[in-house]
Amino acid sequence: MKKMFLLLLGAMMVCAVHAQVVEKDEAALVYYTPKTVVSVDFTYTVETQERGIYADYAEAMLGISEVITETQTICTIKEARIGTLTETDYSRPHKIVAEPGFPMLISINEKGLLTGYNVPPVQKSAPAKKPAAAPEKGSKTVPVTKAAPFTEDVLKASTPLAQAHAVAQQIFHLRETRMYLLNGEVEHAPADGQAMKQVLDELANQERHLTQLFTGKKSLRTEHKTVRMYPEAKQQILYFSRENGFTDADNVEADAIVLNATLQVQKLAVSSSKKKNAALSQLVYNLPGSATLDVMIKGNVLASRTFPVAQLGVDVPLAKDLFSGKELPIIVFSEKTGNIISISK
Numbered sequence: 001m002k003k004m005f006l007l008l009l010g011a012m013m014v015c016a017v018h019a020q021v022v023e024k025d026e027a028a029l030v031y032y033t034p035k036t037v038v039s040v041d042f043t044y045t046v047e048t049q050e051r052g053i054y055a056d057y058a059e060a061m062l063g064i065s066e067v068i069t070e071t072q073t074i075c076t077i078k079e080a081r082i083g084t085l086t087e088t089d090y091s092r093p094h095k096i097v098a099e100p101g102f103p104m105l106i107s108i109n110e111k112g113l114l115t116g117y118n119v120p121p122v123q124k125s126a127p128a129k130k131p132a133a134a135p136e137k138g139s140k141t142v143p144v145t146k147a148a149p150f151t152e153d154v155l156k157a158s159t160p161l162a163q164a165h166a167v168a169q170q171i172f173h174l175r176e177t178r179m180y181l182l183n184g185e186v187e188h189a190p191a192d193g194q195a196m197k198q199v200l201d202e203l204a205n206q207e208r209h210l211t212q213l214f215t216g217k218k219s220l221r222t223e224h225k226t227v228r229m230y231p232e233a234k235q236q237i238l239y240f241s242r243e244n245g246f247t248d249a250d251n252v253e254a255d256a257i258v259l260n261a262t263l264q265v266q267k268l269a270v271s272s273s274k275k276k277n278a279a280l281s282q283l284v285y286n287l288p289g290s291a292t293l294d295v296m297i298k299g300n301v302l303a304s305r306t307f308p309v310a311q312l313g314v315d316v317p318l319a320k321d322l323f324s325g326k327e328l329p330i331i332v333f334s335e336k337t338g339n340i341i342s343i344s345k
Contacts, residue, residue, distance in 0.1 A: 035089035054164040058214035068216030286338030288313035
């Protein structure tokens with residue numbers, strides 16, 4: 001009885017939101033067919049290359065020939081993943097009114113989608129809280145120098161050539177200091193191995209930042225872009241450029257990314273038999289259609305997937321005989337497609 005009350009209460013809430021489905025003072029349950037939405041998640045990298053201010057002197061002063069010659073951004077698509085989401089198709093409501101011989105043991109979720117008939121309610125347990133990590137005792141944060149400080153010679157240099165020469169001398173000095181430490185040729189060496197490691201790491205960090213003034217520097221990050229599409233739209237076009245990543249159609253240097261959907265609409269066959277059909281119940285399920293989505297760029301397929309599409313399906317009623325007898329069936333429906341998952345008694 002309690003179960004029936006909860007189910008009726010849920011149905012009344014659905015009916016209150018979409019009151020146009022039922023008439024005033026009509027005792028009815030309303031549920032809706034699902035609607036499939038395609039979700040395409042693109043993974044792409046953004047590499048930023050920054051030219052060093054002393055790039056012209058890299059080979060002459062440091063013997064480095066491989067340098068970044070211009071500042072630029074390079075975007076590259078790595079992969080595309082096709083998934084699906086479920087919405088409520090409010091254009092396909094289904095109304096069930098009370099009638100003899102048909103107990104209204106309907107389970108409807110918060111989206112208004114049919115999930116089961118005569119199915120015991122599921123008790124959702126609260127997720128367990130993760131214990132907070134205890135702070136580590138005795139740990140210290142060692143500051144890291146993000147850029148090596150310039151020497152006085154660099155700051156006093158009046159021309160870029162003189163500045164580059166002074167920076168190169170500072171790099172050589174850092175290398176010598178590191179070699180002296182490794183060979184034990186210093187008067188005040190670090191007290192222990194951990195201290196030695198910190199000093200060597202700091203020297204390497206300073207040298208790296210100074211060297212990048214000649215060679216330039218690169219940074220690489222990974223980005224994601226998620227695009228949603230209704231399969232019945234059949235096609236959607238995006239634009240991606242090497243310099244700007246995802247952009248618009250006005251970018252003449254951008255390549256087109258085409259999302260092509262090939263649809264398979266579900267249809268009911270017309271029977272020519274004169275055999276009398278069984279009496280039908282008010283309860284209907286959705287027999288979905290399907291679609292194949294191809295994600296292409298420059299004629300190459302990035303991803304392809306075939307999946308069921310609820311809105312390309314048709315409504316199929318269940319026979320009344322299924323609900324007769326002392327033992328009622330237990331029917332589980334898919335929240336994604338509206339199709340039957342299982343029928344048991």
